Amino acid sequence: MAQTPMARERLFALREQIARLEGSPVAAAHRDAADAEGGLKGAGLEGEGERPRLSFQVPLLDEALDGGLPLDGLSELRSPSLRDAAATGFALALAALLQNGAADRSPVLWISDRVTAMEQGLPYALGLKDIGLEPALFLHAVPRRLEDALWLAESAIESGAFLVSILEVRGNPAHFGLTESRRLSLRAKAAGRPLLLLRQAGEEEASSAAYRLLVEPAPATSRFLPDGSMLGGSIGNPVFRLTLEKSRNPAPLSLALEWNPHDRQFLLARGPDDIRLADPFATHPGARLPASSHRPDCPPAMGPVLAFDRAS
Amino acid sequence: MRLTALDEMAETLGLRRNQGVAEARAMYPVLDVVEEDRDADRRLLDGIADWCDRYTPLVALNGPGGLFLDITGCAHLFGGEKALLADLLSRLFQMGLDVRGAISSAPGLSFAASRFGEGGVIADEDMERVLAPLPVASLRLEENTIAALRKLGMKQVGDLIHAPRAPLTRRFGAQLLLRLDQALGRDEEPVSPRRPVASLSAERRLAEPVQSQEDILVLTGQIALSLKAGLEERGAGGRVFELVLFRVDGRVFRISAGASQPLRDARRIAALFNERLQAVHDDLDAGYGFEILRLNVVRHEAFEAAQEDFDGERQNQVSLAGFVDRVSARLGADCLQGFHLRESHVPERAVTAAPAIHALPSGKTSPARDVFLSRSARPLRLFARPEPVEASLAEVPDGPPESFRWRRMLHRVSRSQGPERLAMEWWIDGADARARDYFRIEDASGHRFWIYREGFYGQMPPPRWFMHGVFA
Incomplete structure (x- = not known):
């Protein structure tokens, strides 16, 4: 098909405009390249193309998310049922990861859904500590109606006082459709603050979130033994099975991610191959230390031992 | 059943209070008798007392059908005592109420003069002259004391004023002379207001009543601005504010809003009421509009002025406080809560939640008190x-x-x-x-x-x- 240069130029401009509306990094790269050619790059516009992102430090996931979860927009987490807290755990682990990297100590806001709060309870402060969050920097709200919850989320983003706001929604309510999610997404973008939408027991639904992850529980890792192997039958760090349901990347992605609350980092879950099961029939269970080869240790000094000051 | 209150027509017919209904009906068969509703009377009196807040913040209830207004320092705002009384009586008369009033420097004398005398403004030197011809019942005495005095021929207060005091006390107790002294202004009588008096308040009277929410908010902001000087003088900021709206037909609305930090900034005070008005929108019937807006500082605390810095830490605290205030004003203080740890090994008792407006999470790292916590895994x-x-x-x-x-x-x-x-x-x-x-x-x-x-x-x-x- 023959295209005049004019038409091609126009098509290119339109494509670029769409890409810019969607905020994809491709457009930014294009623009940067164009600016570099023209030498017109203004100092004030330098950071415009780059959106702040939260990197998981897991290359597989970061690549699929174009470098990490955007910190100036709406991202959606979905859990298939109300029976587990995997999605809750993943959302709070993300908050802990953010809190770890943040310089200022802003609190985290949890906007709960009333029915979910009745079914599953509220986040438990000691459990928050276990997952790496500071309970003193955690506020939760239980609004009566969904409209109030949306208003809360919106004003929380606008205030800019929170590190991350987590909006919990149960199922697919009719009052929370594309319009409302678009509104929240635009607000988050304007304020440059992250908003996590936690859809408990919900179906996939069109929303204006840039990414949607399905979070399911997966068997936890085992606890480490001092020699680096794992103790079979023990429950260690939580593992989440993530499925990337919506992204710019067309390739489907599903992976198991382990959250290490002590180091506050995500890891790809290791396979069960290096788990050492404790032998239930061993005569002397436990680590076998080598016998001393040379001679017994010298006997300890008797009587009171005082730490005298050094004479000189 | 007995008659407890009469209208003017019934009074001219010669009916009396405490008369049996059967007797009154026998005299006038067409009599219309309505059962007394004490609660409704009480509500009406409360409404009138609320309305009287426009003259003074110190309004006290007095018995089933009276109000005391302490107008010390308020009269000049209305052009003097006489003008105030005339204004009050004419406004209440326009509302269809039959009201009598008196102004004097003793509550007892005002009571006597308004219920048994001519009313009006009584100067200090006229007190004895006004009180003397009134009946002894005007002294707020018990029924049997009044009956006993009447038997002794002491029908007017004037008879008591010049009587020797010692025999009177012996015969009737200290109460009689206490009441007499109070009426003459020789003894103190405190009037306890029905509402706690605001520590600071400012108001705006409007020639043209306002109806719309925007107008109310703009005016609230202006009033808050005029409060600022008073707060600065005390080195304080308000924690609890109350907006009082006087509707033209006499109804009074009170809207209160709390803040998580002591506030002086007019914009933030107005923002509190913005959310509050959204929340009470359905209950607030503007009717024909509001003529007086008053902003009270119900509770204030020491305001610590903090210097703005460049790293934004403080700015963050301010926006967090603003957010907490807005949410608490709109959805109630209990909606937004923070966790506090307690020393208990029982899981459900180890954590308590408290409204964020009372204990704002601070950016400071060190917790005030170390709580010993269980170190085994706890659920999320x-x-x-x-x-x-x-x-x-x-x-x-x-x-x-x-x-x-x-x-x-x-x-x-x-x-x-x-x-x-x-x-x-x-x-x-x-x-x-x-x-x-x-x-x-x-x-x-x-x-x-x-x-x-x-x-x-x-x-x-x-x-x-x-x-x-x-x-x-």
Whole structure:
């Protein structure tokens, strides 16, 4: 098909405009390249193309998310049922990861859904500590109606006082459709603050979130033994099975991610191959230390031992 | 049944209070008798007292049909005492109320003059002259005292004023002369206002009543601006504000809003009422508009002026406080809460939630008090109340179950940790509360639960299993 240069130029401009509306990094790269050619790059516009992102430090996931979860927009987490807290755990682990990297100590806001709060309870402060969050920097709200919850989320983003706001929604309510999610997404973008939408027991639904992850529980890792192997039958760090349901990347992605609350980092879950099961029939269970080869240790000094000051 | 109140027509017919209804009906068969509704009377009087707030913040109820207004320092705002009284009486008359009033420097004399005398403004030197011809009933005495005085021929207060005091006290007790002295202004009589007096207040009277929410908010902002000087003078900021709206037809609305930090900034005070007005929108009937707006500072605290810095830390605190105030004003203080840890090993008692408006989370790192906490794993979500679980094939005496049924789903246990035995707090639950053995359990599909067994096997009643939370 023959295209005049004019038409091609126009098509290119339109494509670029769409890409810019969607905020994809491709457009930014294009623009940067164009600016570099023209030498017109203004100092004030330098950071415009780059959106702040939260990197998981897991290359597989970061690549699929174009470098990490955007910190100036709406991202959606979905859990298939109300029976587990995997999605809750993943959302709070993300908050802990953010809190770890943040310089200022802003609190985290949890906007709960009333029915979910009745079914599953509220986040438990000691459990928050276990997952790496500071309970003193955690506020939760239980609004009566969904409209109030949306208003809360919106004003929380606008205030800019929170590190991350987590909006919990149960199922697919009719009052929370594309319009409302678009509104929240635009607000988050304007304020440059992250908003996590936690859809408990919900179906996939069109929303204006840039990414949607399905979070399911997966068997936890085992606890480490001092020699680096794992103790079979023990429950260690939580593992989440993530499925990337919506992204710019067309390739489907599903992976198991382990959250290490002590180091506050995500890891790809290791396979069960290096788990050492404790032998239930061993005569002397436990680590076998080598016998001393040379001679017994010298006997300890008797009587009171005082730490005298050094004479000189 | 007796008559308790009469209208003017009935009074001219010669009916009296405390007359039997049957007797009155016999005299005038067409008499219209309505049963007394004390609550409605009380509500009407409360409404009038609210309305009278426009003249002075010190309004006190006096008996079933009277009000005391302490207008010390208020009269000049209305052009003098006489003008104030005339204004008050004419306004209430326009509303269809039959009102009498008197202004004097003693509440007792005002009572006597308005109910039994001419009313009006009584100068200090005229007090004795005005009081002398009034009947002794005007002194707020008990019924039998009045009857006894009447028997002695002492019908007017004037007879009492010049009578020797000692025999009167001996005969009638101290009350009589106390009342007399109070009426003459020789003894103090405090008037206790029906509402706590605001520490600061400012108001705006409008020639043209306002109706729209925007106008109210703009005016609130302006009034708040005029409060600022007073707050600065005291070195204080307001924690609880009250906006009083006087509607043209006499109804008074009071809207109060709290703040998480002492406030002086007019914009933030107005923002509080913005959310508050949104919340009470349906209950606030503007009718023909509001003519007086008043902003009271109900509670104030020391305001610590902080210098703005460049790194934004303080700015963050301010925006957080602003957010908390807005949410609390709109959705109630209980909606937004923060956690506080307590020293208790019982999971549901270890954490309490308190409204964020009372204890704002601070950016400071050091907690005020170190709380000793359990270091074993705790679930991410704790159920409000533990849910019963049907556990089967549990290891005896204290092992985890093989499988259990929770919310009609069968879960097969693949891994477990425990037991962690928590004895209940005997000083709260009593000595016979059963201990709990907690297990952290993972099922075949990776769900992690926190279940516990209450009681022990081999004891009566048999132990029961509960689900108390879920792990991430």
